[in-house]
Amino acid sequence: MVLDVKSLVDADAGLISRRIFIEDDIYQAELERIFARCWLFLCHETQIPEPGDFITTYMGEDSVLVMRDSSGKIGAFLNVCTHRGNRLCRADNGNASSFTCAYHGWTFGNNGDLQGVPNLQDAYYNDLDRSEWGLFPVAQLDTYKGLVFATFDKNAPPLVDYLGEMAWYLDSFFDRREGGVEVIGGVHRWIIPCNWKLPAENFGGDAYHVAWNHLSALTSGFTQAPAARQTPGGGTFSPGNGHCILAVGAEDYSSSTTAIIQEYEESIRAETLSRLGPRLEKITPNVGTLFPHMSFLRGSSRSFRVWHPKGPDKIEVISCQFVDKAAPQEVKDSLRVTGLRAFGPSGVLEQDDMDNWEECTRINRGAVTRRYSLNYQMGLGHDRFDEELGAWASDFKLSDSNPRYFYQRWASLMQAESWDQV
Amino acid sequence: MNDGTQREVEQFLYREARLLDSRRFTEWLELFSEDVRYWMPTRSNRYPVNSKAISILDASRYEQEEISGEDELAVMEETKDTLERRVARLDTGMAWAEDPPSRTRHLITNIEVEVGDSQDQVRVYSNFVMYRNRGEVDQDFYVGSREDVLRREGGQLRISSRKIILDQNVLLAKNVSNFF
Numbered sequence: 319m320v321l322d323v324k325s326l327v328d329a330d331a332g333l334i335s336r337r338i339f340i341e342d343d344i345y346q347a348e349l350e351r352i353f354a355r356c357w358l359f360l361c362h363e364t365q366i367p368e369p370g371d372f373i374t375t376y377m378g379e380d381s382v383l384v385m386r387d388s389s390g391k392i393g394a395f396l397n398v399c400t401h402r403g404n405r406l407c408r409a410d411n412g413n414a415s416s417f418t419c420a421y422h423g424w425t426f427g428n429n430g431d432l433q434g435v436p437n438l439q440d441a442y443y444n445d446l447d448r449s450e451w452g453l454f455p456v457a458q459l460d461t462y463k464g465l466v467f468a469t470f471d472k473n474a475p476p477l478v479d480y481l482g483e484m485a486w487y488l489d490s491f492f493d494r495r496e497g498g499v500e501v502i503g504g505v506h507r508w509i510i511p512c513n514w515k516l517p518a519e520n521f522g523g524d525a526y527h528v529a530w531n532h533l534s535a536l537t538s539g540f541t542q543a544p545a546a547r548q549t550p551g552g553g554t555f556s557p558g559n560g561h562c563i564l565a566v567g568a569e570d571y572s573s574s575t576t577a578i579i580q581e582y583e584e585s586i587r588a589e590t591l592s593r594l595g596p597r598l599e600k601i602t603p604n605v606g607t608l609f610p611h612m613s614f615l616r617g618s619s620r621s622f623r624v625w626h627p628k629g630p631d632k633i634e635v636i637s638c639q640f641v642d643k644a645a646p647q648e649v650k651d652s653l654r655v656t657g658l659r660a661f662g663p664s665g666v667l668e669q670d671d672m673d674n675w676e677e678c679t680r681i682n683r684g685a686v687t688r689r690y691s692l693n694y695q696m697g698l699g700h701d702r703f704d705e706e707l708g709a710w711a712s713d714f715k716l717s718d719s720n721p722r723y724f725y726q727r728w729a730s731l732m733q734a735e736s737w738d739q740v
Numbered sequence: 741m742n743d744g745t746q747r748e749v750e751q752f753l754y755r756e757a758r759l760l761d762s763r764r765f766t767e768w769l770e771l772f773s774e775d776v777r778y779w780m781p782t783r784s785n786r787y788p789v790n791s792k793a794i795s796i797l798d799a800s801r802y803e804q805e806e807i808s809g810e811d812e813l814a815v816m817e818e819t820k821d822t823l824e825r826r827v828a829r830l831d832t833g834m835a836w837a838e839d840p841p842s843r844t845r846h847l848i849t850n851i852e853v854e855v856g857d858s859q860d861q862v863r864v865y866s867n868f869v870m871y872r873n874r875g876e877v878d879q880d881f882y883v884g885s886r887e888d889v890l891r892r893e894g895g896q897l898r899i900s901s902r903k904i905i906l907d908q909n910v911l912l913a914k915n916v917s918n919f920f
Contacts, residue, residue: 370797388797407794410784410909413801414794428797504782504813508911534832538825634910639813655817664780664816664916666829669837672914 321347327729329722332695336682338728339513345630351732352610353378353470357458357480359612359624360384360394360466362640364500365411370428373411375636376626377470383407383453384466387429388415392461394468395430395453406453410505426453463493473737481608483557483708486594490603491616494590497643502654506623506637506662512675514611514627515728517635520671521605521613522562523554523720526696531674535666540659541618544570545604545715552601554701554720555709560609560727562720563709565601566617573617576656582649586642597707609727618667619657631679637662694718694725741853741862749853749864749890752897757846760919765827768919769820773891773898778818780904780920781808807905815906815916823919837917842874844918856889861900864888872918880913882906886920 321344326335338344358377361384365373372385374397381397383406399406399419406417406426416433418425425434430453435446456468460477462485467477474480481488492499510517520527529536529546536543544566545552551567566573571590572583591598605615614622623637639657641650661668682688697717704711712719734740752771759768772778787794789802796802808814818826829835850867857863870882889901904920 368798368801371801408785409787409794412787412794413796413798414787415797416795418793418795420793502813503811504808505784506782506813506815506911507909508913508915510914512914530834531836534829534834534836537832538829540825540829651811654811654813658813658815658817659822662813662815663911663913666826666835669915669917670835673837676914 321732323729323733327725328691329694329726329729332693332698332718332722333691334694334721334725335691336688339515339679340630340683340688342630345627347732348627349378351734352728353380353627355469355471355474355731355737356610357460357467357469357474357477358610359608359622360459360468362499362501362622362638363392363461363464363466364643365638366392368413370413370415371411372407372409372414372428374407374409375624376634377456377468378627380470381405382456382468383417384468385414385428387427389429391429392459392466393430394456394459394466398454399424399426400432400451400453424451430455463488464498465492471737475737480559482559482561484559484561484563484608486597486708487555487557487561487563487603487606488608490594490598491606491614491622492640494593495586495642495644496589496593499640500643502639502641502650506635506658508635508663509628510633510635510672510675511631512633512672512679513630514625514633516675516678517625517633517671518607518609518611518613519562519721519724520675521564521615522607522724523564523605523717525552525554525564526716527671527674531670532667534670535618535660538666539575540666542573542575543617544573545617550715552604553715554712554717555601555603555704555707556701556711556720556723557709560724561607562609562724563603563606564720565603568599568602570604571598571602574656575618576652578649578652579656582645600707607724609724615661618660619662619665620653621657621661694721698722741855745862746851746853748897749862750851752890753848753851753864753866756899757848760846761844763841765830765919769824769827771897771899772820772823773893773900774820776818776820776823776898776900776902778816778823778902778904780815780817780906780916782813782815783807783906783909785909815911816904826919835917837915840875842872842878842918844873845871846920847871850885856891860892862890864890868920870918870920872913882908882913882918882920884920 383397384394404421423436432448457472459468525545552565555563572580607613611625626634700713701719847869852865854863872880884906887903891900
């Protein structure tokens with residue numbers, strides 16, 4: 319299929335076609351050209367700390383089994399039996415030395431090797447080369463500051479290049495203190511009937527919606543949302559490769575609804591400044607999206623989540639909360655409860671987002687409605703490359719600058735036959 | 741449990757359901773004690789220790805329940821204050837998840853009343869089906885159980901603890917904007 323991508327994304331004019339949020343042929347191309355190609359986030363290392371620990375997740379629509387083998391090495395494989403294609407692992411997480419398929423009993427080690435085949439001698443006459451029928455591995459796997467990523471494309475650039483300048487912005491969430499972060503036990507998983515790009519772009523810098531969409535949460539004391547304040551600090555930042563960051567002012571570094579978290583942030587300020595450097599004296603990165611679909615925030619909730627696509631009009635969110643490993647337990651507890659009340663399936667901020675994303679998807683299905691482009695013109699021509707911050711920065715705190723870079727990257731990948739052309 | 745207490749508890753829970761379905765949330769809040777813990781944990785899929793589908797490396801790691809722990813991430817972990825603020829939010833006219841409002845129906849069954857930890861308390865188990873319909877075609881079924889502690893305060897029963905076990909792994913609703 320040849321997609322006329324230029325007719326879908328005109329970043330220079332700030333116009334994006336509604337079709338990219340609803341049409342199945344575009345979605346199928348995304349599965350190949352975005353999700354089978356990009357580095358995708360799998361989990362945090364603290365979710366699989368011990369040999370044998372495993373977790374199941376998705377890369378695009380592909381079910382993936384991420385495990386630490388008995389020697390401690392992390393691997394990721396398609397979660398399917400290589401024999402008849404049955405789902406291999408049925409659990410969300412656990413600890414195992416091997417997995418046996420429920421259908422015919424083929425057994426795979428936690429390093430992906432095919433260890434056991436029933437009736438190998440009598441029925442296969444020992445002709446089956448087990449070394450050829452291990453689990454299908456991802457093409458590349460790498461970690462950055464405890465974050466585990468993989469790609470299905472052996473030609474994808476190294477993770478460090480894929481992240482580029484985004485690496486520092488990740489540090490500002492996940493490596494603020496010695497020891498980095500850890501994930502709180504328990505996971506939020508839920509279904510939203512919306513296109514995956516809507517939450518990705520929202521977390522990628524939509525400060526505009528905060529003051530209106532979330533006003534009810536602001537006035538009932540669930541968030542301080544400095545992004546909604548009419549103060550000059552902060553803005554949207556595009557460090558390249560489609561990655562997006564929304565920052566609030568440097569002075570808002572300790573913003574929280576609870577005194578215990580505010581005091582904690584103040585108490586670690588010197589440490590975070592010394593670890594992260596002078597950029598942190600200019601901005602406080604607050605929310606972001608790592609292209610294509612991993613988002614994270616550290617304002618009202620310390621959460622990272624992946625918007626797993628399940629069709630053009632459906633996603634499954636897998637969301638976790640993280641805390642600085644070195645934080646006192648009472649701070650971790652406070653972050654947990656204030657976080658889940660703000661973000662997650664019952665979160666009073668996220669509830670309203672989800673309702674709006676659903677309608678932004680569903681209502682555009684009409685043949686005539688989808689002819690009209692969406693408006694991404696806010697701040698067009700009013701951003702510049704900030705050498706100090708290593709990112710394209712909006713002149714004003716509210717801007718569509720980030721989604722314009724996001725969709726430019728999306729269009730580039732959708733057009734490219736290979737990574738060389740991206 | 742004597743019939744009088746059983747019937748009193750049943751009527752209490754039915755009235756609570758009616759208040760919720762009538763969106764009389766302020767009156768609903770009065771049914772909770774000031775120190776209430778309102779908790780809906782998450783559920784996960786785990787292999788049981790005796791599963792033949794895996795060879796367990798470290799069996800001690802399978803002692804965890806498939807229900808998230810007290811110190812783990814929950815769908816809701818509320819106090820009286822945050823329940824009140826959730827209700828206050830609905831009154832702002834800008835709680836979009838409930839604008840237009842949900843049409844809900846709470847069906848409460850399997851009510852068992854046991855003696856509580858003290859004279860003034862009873863422990864109550866119940867099952868629920870909560871149907872939610874909203875807008876044109878939004879529809880969610882929530883099925884699960886609750887474990888409540890009801891305490892008598894000045895002659896009135898109050899819910900001093902509620903644990904809500906929803907029978908879903910991946911939540912199938914786009915948001916949990918209702919109460920259980």
